[in-house]
Amino acid sequence: MKSKKALAIVSLTLALAMTGCSSKTSPEPNHSSGSAKEPIEATGTGNGNDIIEVSTVSPSDPYLKFDEGESFDKNSVYDAYEKDVGVKITNKWVTDISQFKERVKIAIASNDLPDFLPVNATQLKELTEADMIMDLTEIYDQHATEETKKFLTMDGGMQMKTAMIDGKMMGIPSSYNPFNYQFLFVRTDWLKELGLPEPKTMDDFLKIAEAFKAKNPGGTKEAFGIAVSKSPFSIETGVTGLRAFLNGYHAYENIWMEDGNGGLMNSDIQPEMKQALAALQDMFKKGLIDPEFSVKDTEKAAELIYDGSIGMVFGASWTPAQLAKGAVKDGKVVQEWGVFPIPSIDNKPTLNQIGLGVDEYYVISKQAKHPEGVIRLLNQWIVADNHPTEEQKVYGYGKDRVEKGNNYWLLNPLRVGKQFDNNGEILPKAIENKDESILETADQKTRYARAMQYVKGDTNMWWEYLISGPHGAFSYVPEIQKNKQYLQNKFYGAPTPTMADRQEILTKKRDEIFIKIMMNQVSVDEFDKFVAEWKKLGGDEITKEVNEWYKSLK
Amino acid sequence: MVMKPSFGRRAFLVSNLLFLVFISLLCLMPIIHILAISFSSGSAAAAGKVALWPVEFTTAAYDNVFGKPEYLRAFGVSIERVVAGTALSMLLTIVTAYPLSKDRNAFRLRTVYAWIFVFTILFNGGLIPTYLTIKSLGLIDSLGALVLPTAINVFNVILLLNFYRNLPKELEDASRIDGAGHFATLWKIYVPLSLPALATTGLFTMVGHWNSWFDGMLYMNHPENYPLQTFLQTVIIKMDFRFIKSENVELMLQLSDRTSRAAQIFVAAFPILIVYPFLQRFFIKGIVMGSVKE
Amino acid sequence: MNSLTRMWKKEWPLHLMLLPGLALIIIFSYIPMTGIMMAFQKYVPNKGLFGSPFIGWRNFQLLMDYPDIGRIFFNTVYIAVMKIVAGLFVPITIAILLNELRREWMKRTFQTLVYLPHFLSWVLLSGILVDILSPSSGILNQLLGWFGMKPIFFLGDNNWFPYVMVVSDVWKEFGFGTIVYLAALTGINPTLYEAAEMDGAGRWKQTLHVTLPGMMPIIVLMLTLNIGNVLNAGFDQIFNLYSAPVYESADIIDTFVYRMGIQQAQFGFATAVGLLKSVVSFIFISVSYVLAYRLANYRIF
Secondary structure, X not given: OHHHHHHHHHHHHHHHHHHHHHHHHOOOHHHHHHHHHHHHHOXXXXXXXXXXXXXXXXXXXXXXOOOOOOXXXXXXXXXXXXXXXXXXXXXXXXXXXXXXXXXXXXXXXXXXXXXXXEEEHHHHHHHHHOOOEOOOHHHHHHXXXXXXXXXXXXXXXXXXXXXXXXXXXXXXXXXXXXOOOEEEEEEHHHHHHHOOOOOOEHHHHHHHHHHHHHHOOOOOOOOEOEOXXXXXXXXXXXXXXXXXXXXXXXXXXXXXXXXXXXOEEEHHHOHHHHHHHHHHHHHHHOOOEOOOHHHOXXXXXXXXXXXXXXXXXXXXXXXXXXXXXXHEEOOEEOOOEEXXXXXXXXXXXXXXXXXXOOOEEEEEEOOOOOHHHHHHHHHHHHHHHHOOOXXXXXXXHOOOOOOOOOOHHHHXXXXXXXXXXXXXXXXXXXXXXXXXXXXXXXXXXXXXXHHHHHHOOOHHHHHHHHHHOOOOHHHHHHHHHHOOOEEEOOOOOOOOHHHHHHHHHHHHHHHHHHHXXXXXXXXXXXXXXXXXXXXXXXXXXXXXXXXXXXXXXX | OOOOOOHHHHHHHHHHHHHHHHHHHHHHHHHHHHHHHHOOOHHHHHOOOOOOOOOOOOOHHHHHHHOOOHHHHHHHHHHHHHHHHHHHHHHHHHHHHHHHHOOOOXXXXXXXXXXXXXXXXXXXOOHHHHHHHHHHOOOOOOHHHHHOOOOOOHHHHHHHHHHHHOOOHHHHHHHHHOOOOXXXXXXXXXXXXXXXXXXXXXHHHHHHHHHOOHHHHHHOOOHHHOOHHHHHHHHOOOOOHHHOOHHHHHXXXXXXXXXXXXXXXXXXXXXXXXXXXXXXXXXXXXXXHHHHHO | OHHHHHHHHHHHHHHHHHHHHHHHHHHHHHOHHHHHHHHHEOOOOOOHHHHOOEOOOHHHHHHHOOOOHHHHHHHHHHHHHHHHXXXXXXXXXHHHHHHHOOOHHHHHHHHHHHHHHHHOOHHXXXXXXXXXXXXXXXXXXXXXXXXXXXXXXXXXOOOOHHHHHHHHHHHHHHHHHHHHHHHHHXXXXXXXXXXXXXXXXXXXXXXXXXXXXXXXXXXXXXXXXXXXXXXXXXXXXXHHHOOHHHHHHHOOHHHHHHHHHHHOOOOHHHHHHHHHHHHHHHHHHHHHHXXXXXXXXXXXX
């Protein structure tokens, strides 16, 4: 009798287990029926059309500060989209920005996509192959406005091309301006103090580094020439890296470049790289680089900049925002910095290595009922971000339409940026002449206002002046642009099969050898061994695949 | 009984004390260092100037954490989670460890059962299947997602069953002769005599619940439901510099990593730190033997 | 049949007691374990676990073909084993020393202080360790300097890195680890000490013959459970502290899988490595379980 009861219990547990199992594979019926009902209930407040609903997922950002009574469920930006273009936005989930990509990965793996979401190139390919996302070619063609189409092909269609798989448009490129260059930042007060010239060539650069080391103008325990952190070649190291230094030697970190025979080759194994590494080793031997750099992350390496041990660093245009932590103290500027283009080792100009300006794509799920709603959101964003009417300022600032640092632009679920900006032409001029009239974009207006605050004596905005002001980082951009002093990675899209399996070991070996060479633990000739190893460990295979891909483009 | 300790004994006691003072300082120094950082200005901390005393004293880092209205709510979720999670978990642990502590004559399938439990420490299905299971049970956005999957902590069960086994058999026999069933024996004999072990496993459970943040991130679809540790993760922004767009530059400047991370440690750890001294009162020596003598 | 019924009559409350726990682990552990299949699949999200194509041992092949795999396994086991041994020895010693303190408030104060580091994260500690261990300005090297030793680049030197990992990990966790041994000490019968004293045993002898044997079941238990960690060398710690020049001595399975994960969109590889680690742990735990039973006639669980 009793064993029967036990049996019943066991089978009950099992049954429970089975339901857990089976409902796993079926796509949550509750949700879809729920979302189908709601639009009917909604009374159209828009332009006479029915309100359509699209779902998405959002990262919550600590710098997004909601106005009283607003949240991701209900806020003035979503209301504006509903009112202006008749699209009601709902979030399937909201998660912290730090975990957003992880959650997207999980959402994809569990086949639980919202109507639209941002994904990376690998996921774009994976989703296309799994037939989980829509071909947008026609929908985009029908519903995107002329302005949108022009906006997203400003660069001649390059970024748009990366979103095409087999001739079909599978995603909307979340584009931005790829022309983000690196610069050399130098303590100009020290240059003056020591009577040194501005760094025009690599030679000047070295002399300055040596002088800073020997004279120690900061008066610290030990001075160094240039600030370097533990992953100097990684693209993620925006400041305290050495990619710019490599570029000065015409060497480039892991990009695919033309080999002169109509094919592509990888930059990591070119002879210029060896020369650059030899130069770094030389600098290390002379004590121009902190011997402990290999264990310090950017924040740790920057300590030596803040405390006055180091007066030179390579970095992106926004580097002054990092430098400000040490340069401005108690309302006074205590370190003066200048920006310079990356010097070159010879008479050929330095080419800045840059990416494509698109790493993410907005894709639309096959299950989406109203894909056109997504395109409407896109159209509206481009209008509201670039030339908002007074009314449309709600998209950037919330319902009171005034800038108060709440970063409401983060609430817009679908954002694309300009593929070009003319900040370099406009801002330095405008700031120098205090001429507001030539400003074009919202971004320029904000930056101008910040720089003006500095001019008026607010040292908190010191950094913006060094970015946007005359002789700021942006002021060098038009020249670089005009003379095409940049080198763009020729490979884009999802990694090739061998890349997916082998890129990790190639990068690991590279970092290991390069940094050991730098630190003078092994001789520069190890580079040649590395090249041979690189080829053997999958580099040759990858080169073959990349070239096949390259040919297929033509 | 009062004997004068020998010289060797006294030498030992003194050096033992000195040694323990030394290692306690070793443990305390970094904490003081972090505390000092949390009360220092961002620039002093960034330049690495702070040692064991705040430089340019400020409470800005704490204002940043406490200044958010979400803080109290997240604190509430955490308390709820710790209380519900610990209560449930302890109840289950107490009950589960009991049959497994029997020897094979008293409970023939015990070893099979024990392995069924131990197996789950070693093998797991990974993120996706676990997520799918929790989702299909409708636990997303509920306290259940934080409390149920970890309710049975096999490590704690094993620990407790080992303590159970060390209880004198006479007590149990006596209780059985009095006609008490398994449940009554467990409740009246085992539980009161296992207080040190229960305090230990209870502490582990509480600390585990208090410290875990990833499940909150994973199973909560609305940030309003984040427990404290998950919420605190969101206070510190880690920027992905590859995707830095010109609009984000200002955010970069607000990123005063070090002080807020230090403050976070204290805000997050303080409530749980005071739990331990409180639980120490249950570490009573001779609790078991005392009861035998009675 | 008869004996079965009798057994059931006697034992049913015990089965009943296990039921809630069993139900929970079936739902939250065993059902998700179907996900282990991913290790052998090219997982396609909309086909699910039961519809995705199987690719055999390819993920394991990828792991075994990895050029540095031997080195990585060695590093993992080397660091993990040292951590297991030190992580057992230090807390036991400290627990015994704490137990020698006569004043209750002192004991409690020390206990609380040594348990603090457990609550610090490696992200935060890594910055502090870089400072403390710096060859130019770190406290430790200054101390060594007083003894006429040359500065050591602890975090940047392959000869030192693994030991730094072990020592810093023990430092962080030993206080938390003592708790369980302190609990074990409370279970020792005080009359045993009295009897030993009668026999003229000093404190040291008492420790050897009463304290340690009394703690033995818990020590064996902790050892067995920790042996399951032979392939867990501590991801958070190493990830935050390692750098390219020490890959040779620092790269462990988990850091390697993490770096692969950035390149690959698939979950298959990570699942395969996870499965491998589980199997190894399972073998180690089983062997030590059997050994403990054979040698000491003690069932750990």
